[in-house]
Amino acid sequence: MRKTGRPTSRDVAQAAGVSQSTVSIVLAGKWAGRISPGTAQSVRDAAVRLGYRPNLAARNLRLGRNRTVLLVVPTLTSMFFGGVHTGAARAAAAHGFGVVVYPWPEVTGLARSPFAAAHEAIDGILASSMAVDVLGELDPLPQVMLDSDPAGEAPTVNFDVAGGTRAVVGHLAALGHRRIGHVAASVDAWTFRARAGALAGAVRDLPAGVLTSGRTAIEIGAARTAAGRLLHRRDRPTALVCDDDLIAAGAYKAARELGLDVPADLSITGFDDMLLARAVEPELTTVRLPAEQLGAQGMAALLELLDGRRPGSVSLPVELVVRASTAPVASVNGQGVR
Amino acid sequence: MRKTGRPTSRDVAQAAGVSQSTVSIVLAGKWAGRISPGTAQSVRDAAVRLGYRPNLAARNLRLGRNRTVLLVVPTLTSMFFGGVHTGAARAAAAHGFGVVVYPWPEVTGLARSPFAAAHEAIDGILASSMAVDVLGELDPLPQVMLDSDPAGEAPTVNFDVAGGTRAVVGHLAALGHRRIGHVAASVDAWTFRARAGALAGAVRDLPAGVLTSGRTAIEIGAARTAAGRLLHRRDRPTALVCDDDLIAAGAYKAARELGLDVPADLSITGFDDMLLARAVEPELTTVRLPAEQLGAQGMAALLELLDGRRPGSVSLPVELVVRASTAPVASVNGQGVR
DNA sequence: CTGAAAGCGCTTACAG
DNA sequence: CTGAAAGCGCTTACAG
Numbered sequence: 001m002r003k004t005g006r007p008t009s010r011d012v013a014q015a016a017g018v019s020q021s022t023v024s025i026v027l028a029g030k031w032a033g034r035i036s037p038g039t040a041q042s043v044r045d046a047a048v049r050l051g052y053r054p055n056l057a058a059r060n061l062r063l064g065r066n067r068t069v070l071l072v073v074p075t076l077t078s079m080f081f082g083g084v085h086t087g088a089a090r091a092a093a094a095h096g097f098g099v100v101v102y103p104w105p106e107v108t109g110l111a112r113s114p115f116a117a118a119h120e121a122i123d124g125i126l127a128s129s130m131a132v133d134v135l136g137e138l139d140p141l142p143q144v145m146l147d148s149d150p151a152g153e154a155p156t157v158n159f160d161v162a163g164g165t166r167a168v169v170g171h172l173a174a175l176g177h178r179r180i181g182h183v184a185a186s187v188d189a190w191t192f193r194a195r196a197g198a199l200a201g202a203v204r205d206l207p208a209g210v211l212t213s214g215r216t217a218i219e220i221g222a223a224r225t226a227a228g229r230l231l232h233r234r235d236r237p238t239a240l241v242c243d244d245d246l247i248a249a250g251a252y253k254a255a256r257e258l259g260l261d262v263p264a265d266l267s268i269t270g271f272d273d274m275l276l277a278r279a280v281e282p283e284l285t286t287v288r289l290p291a292e293q294l295g296a297q298g299m300a301a302l303l304e305l306l307d308g309r310r311p312g313s314v315s316l317p318v319e320l321v322v323r324a325s326t327a328p329v330a331s332v333n334g335q336g337v338r
Numbered sequence: 339m340r341k342t343g344r345p346t347s348r349d350v351a352q353a354a355g356v357s358q359s360t361v362s363i364v365l366a367g368k369w370a371g372r373i374s375p376g377t378a379q380s381v382r383d384a385a386v387r388l389g390y391r392p393n394l395a396a397r398n399l400r401l402g403r404n405r406t407v408l409l410v411v412p413t414l415t416s417m418f419f420g421g422v423h424t425g426a427a428r429a430a431a432a433h434g435f436g437v438v439v440y441p442w443p444e445v446t447g448l449a450r451s452p453f454a455a456a457h458e459a460i461d462g463i464l465a466s467s468m469a470v471d472v473l474g475e476l477d478p479l480p481q482v483m484l485d486s487d488p489a490g491e492a493p494t495v496n497f498d499v500a501g502g503t504r505a506v507v508g509h510l511a512a513l514g515h516r517r518i519g520h521v522a523a524s525v526d527a528w529t530f531r532a533r534a535g536a537l538a539g540a541v542r543d544l545p546a547g548v549l550t551s552g553r554t555a556i557e558i559g560a561a562r563t564a565a566g567r568l569l570h571r572r573d574r575p576t577a578l579v580c581d582d583d584l585i586a587a588g589a590y591k592a593a594r595e596l597g598l599d600v601p602a603d604l605s606i607t608g609f610d611d612m613l614l615a616r617a618v619e620p621e622l623t624t625v626r627l628p629a630e631q632l633g634a635q636g637m638a639a640l641l642e643l644l645d646g647r648r649p650g651s652v653s654l655p656v657e658l659v660v661r662a663s664t665a666p667v668a669s670v671n672g673q674g675v676r
Numbered sequence: 677c678t679g680a681a682a683g684c685g686c687t688t689a690c691a692g
Numbered sequence: 693c694t695g696a697a698a699g700c701g702c703t704t705a706c707a708g
Contacts, residue, residue: 008685019695024687036693051478056459057398058685061700066395077420086414086441100438103424121394140389220616249617256619276617278558279587281594346701357679362703374677396701399684
């Protein structure tokens with residue numbers, strides 16, 4: 001009688017009248033040519049009968065690997081990171097790996113690292129959208145950084161946000177916009193720095209281009225305030241480029257407050273293309289960031305790393321999705337801008 | 339020389355000049371009165387110097403438990419389940435437990451159970467918003483069901499959606515609404531059945547109350563169509579009760595298409611109160627479902643279960659958040675309804 | 677105050 | 693074709 005009611009391979013062996021090692025070989029599917037079919041079948045029957053499931057801890061200990069990867073994200077409450085998780089889990093599952101997700105520092109707090117918990121039974125780390133190298137110092141495990149500064153130590157998988165930003169500016173420029181306002185996310189992350197840099201460059205290259213900008217938390221109320229400030233300027237921008245769809249939703253509210261029609265009086269663009277983009281009215285022109293693909297490719301890179309190979313850093317193309325929030329700039333005499 | 343570069347407690351012991359068991363005792367913090375402070379310190383120093391971290395698989399095997407719980411959700415790409423995960427992870431962390439999340443059947447597919455993967459190193463299961471008992475047959479592990487039919491075997495933690503629905507109807511009734519349209523989610527889940535039942539009851543209790551209803555996938559386009567159908571009826575409802583904020587966003591679009599002003603011509607309510615509710619215009623009156631609390635309480639119940647106690651089923655109160663999408667019903671002669 | 681030993685449940689050479 | 697044995701890295705009685 002064991003403490004736990006859970007049957008072990010030894011129980012199965014006893015029930016099938018064979019040795020424990022035979023059970024192990026049969027259930028691992030490695031019996032062909034080593035165990036007689038009849039014996040194999042009786043082992044399988046016994047396993048089913050007893051409801052046997054192997055003890056993972058024992059297997060992992062024996063094998064020296066866990067077939068599990070830790071995914072670290074800033075927050076769990078976001079469709080974007082949900083997408084990253086989904087893609088990572090799918091890619092992992094295809095290789096028999098599992099993924100455990102850890103928000104950091106949200107739940108653990110900065111003091112405790114995400115590695116203090118039970119999840120330490122991991123083989124590698126996938127970290128998304130982290131400030132540079134916070135993880136590098138914490139853990140020597142193989143790791144891949146997602147949506148992070150490619151200048152770091154670890155291989156990265158990123159979106160081509162610079163390209164996406166240029167596509168936005170190209171689209172706006174074609175509509176006649178020259179005064180662009182950037183409602184930037186006040187988050188210290190590579191992706192936002194890259195967007196700001198690309199935007200500055202693209203507007204600079206625009207004949208008569210003028211860039212103004214303000215920063216905001218990624219939150220509707222704050223975004224409304226920040227966008228409102230930009231819209232109150234004498235040289236009011238005719239288009240607002242927002243670092244996130246949620247910020248764009250705030251910008252919509254600021255526009256409405258000022259009696260500005262979107263897109264007739266003001267064009268607005270976002271970033272992400274989560275469902276928010278289609279929920280608002282008018283539907284939002286935005287840069288689609290394929291989160292699942294980020295997770296999947298990141299996992300693929302990490303799996304390579306675990307395999308002893310050295311994956312290159314990759315940049316995923318993004319797509320500008322044009323909807324109804326952008327339109328040709330209003331005629332010069334349109335709205336009393338000087 | 340071991341295969342892996344990772345130091346073990348044996349390495350630490352050797353470096354500190356003590357036995358392996360001493361290392362184990364010291365690092366577990368159980369040395370007081372058993373090991374001299376000096377020895378303890380030298381063990382700790384050696385552990386730090388070597389970058390030692392205990393092998394979880396070995397510890398779990400030895401201890402017969404994993405301190406890990408599996409959270410099963412229908413999808414990862416949802417702020418709601420992100421909230422559930424956050425709450426569960428927080429409650430778990432407080433007890434030294436970790437949680438691994440598994441979407442099911444999204445990633446695995448129905449064929450493979452979520453238990454086929456590495457995550458089998460778990461002690462219990464928290465399953466959210468599942469069709470009844472899909473899990474019961476699959477796994478004998480202790481489990482708690484979230485947002486699920488309380489008639490099942492396992493203890494449940496649910497929202498008081500019936501109460502929330504009644505609050506919605508009470509609010510609408512106070513505004514003079516009698517003709518209520520239910521834009522229901524076409525998802526086979528306890529929570530939606532409970533909402534439909536409560537709504538039917540509440541409208542029946544309303545003098546001159548009339549309920550019409552239609553079903554839709556939880557998706558903007560489909561919701562717009564379903565809501566539009568309700569709004570085209572001769573006895574057009576003056577208020578639309580939507581099973582989800584996203585459905586409400588679709589209803590907004592249907593109203594706009596018909597030239598109906600929200601809330602002057604049509605009141606609309608939702609369920610969830612994810613950020614979508616504040617992104618749309620006008621901001622949505624909705625029933626707030628505290629997802630994090632669901633996760634946290636569910637985890638608490640599961641931890642009790644793992645502790646050998648038998649937790650009762652609980653129903654969490656929900657709150658109606660009144661915003662700008664509901665208003666007094668338009669005067670009878672208002673819009674040619676009849 | 678410290679160490680030697682058993683054993684958690686597996687997988688995998690190795691022996692027969 | 694099958695079994696006995698070693699050993700993965702821990703924790704915890706037990707002995708001294």
